[in-house]
Structures are given as structure tokens and as C-alpha cells.
Amino acid sequence: MGKIHSIETFGTVDGPGVRFVVFFQGCPMRCQYCHNPDTWDLADGQDMTADEILDKMERNLVFYESGGITATGGEPMLQLDFLTELFSKAKAKGIHTCLDTSGILFPDEQNKDALAKIERLLWQTDLVLLDIKHIDEEECKKLTGHSNRPALQFARYLERMHKPVWIRHVVVPGITLKEKPLTELGRFLRTLSNMEKLEVLPYHSLGKVKYENLGMEYALKDTPQATKEEAAQAERMIRAAME
């Protein structure tokens, strides 16, 4: 059984083509700009089996010929065994699998048992969308409550595995929308030969109302949204550092 927050049957932004997007419940991160705080608590969500999820998808399988299934959240790797089962069953049916993750749960590489589990998941994963929250360690802790080290180590590991990756980065005015971290991010990405795509996304505050409804403080209430132009400018900075 997996703990599932919700399912989107016609996703067009989380991987290639039209996708069946499964939002996993539970996330250890606390990104200040998270627009899904209702996915954080693993105790919430609906119990579903992998077969139930795939049966639902198969009702309209023809929609997904150009795409496939995406696991997002929340943090799908929090339910690693279930995620691996879901992707194994999807692959057995010839469905393209995409994992959208922050990489926070990538284990210490000395932990061989944990690493073997990640490897098993990656055998069943066609594409990883890896969200790098902040390239600066201390700033990442302020923004998400966690170190950026697991995500960066995961990026390097995926590179060694030759696993296709799309990197995502949200630009937040005054936090990530600065020349120095964007340049550092570009220098890091330059080392990833497996990166197929870079998506630089402007921060938006659409999730704010969820925090109000949940009676939670919204940390970025005084932070302006980023414009599309600012995101495009940030992407140019990153790409310039990748040359």
C-alpha cells in the first residue's frame, strides 16, 4: 500500500508528453515556497495499491502514449519500496516512468544496503526530474530546512549511472535569484553530462492560500513573485556559467 495525496490524469508539465501524475503523500523538506504543504504529513493521504493506481491509468492508456507516469509529491522516495513496485509494474506494461524528487533522501554512499535499493528503483526509472533548491549549503538550509548535499550527491550518482535527468530550479527574488548562486549552479551543472534539460521556474505565491487554510505561517509573505523575464534572465546566467 502507498500513501497517495492525489492523482492528476492529464499532466503536461512533469516530464515529457501527457502524463498520469501521482502525488505521493509525505515530505521531509520544508521549502518555504512549497505550494503543497498538505502533502507533508505521511499520516494523511489515501491508501492505494500499485495495481489500483495503474488500473486507473490504464482506463485511458491511449492518452499517455506520448508520455507516461510521473511520481511526484510530496517526496516519492519517502515510500521507496512502494515507488519501486509501482514503477516496476508500470515498466512491465511498457509505460515510461519519471521520478520528480528533491533528492533529499539519497543515502550516504557508504550505506550499501540503502544504495542498492536506490539502484533497484533506478532500473525501473526512465527519467529523473531533480529539483536543486539552492546551490549554497547554508542558504539551502534556510530555504528548505535541510542540507543540499544529498541532492548534489544524487545528481553526481545519476551522472555516473548515465541516467537521464532534467534539472529544475525555482528562482525566488532575494533568495535564489542572485548572480553568485546562479553562476555556482551553472558550474555544477556543467559537470552533469546526463542533463537533458534545465527548467528554471519563477517562484509564485499561489500556495499561500493553502497555508492560510491550514492555519500555517507563510514564510515568504513579503517576497514578491518572480516574473517570467527574471526566470529567463536567471537561466541565461546559469547557462553562461555552463559554457
Ligand code: SF4
Ligand atoms: S520538496 Fe517539494 S513537496 Fe517537499 S516541501 Fe519542498 S516543494 Fe514541498
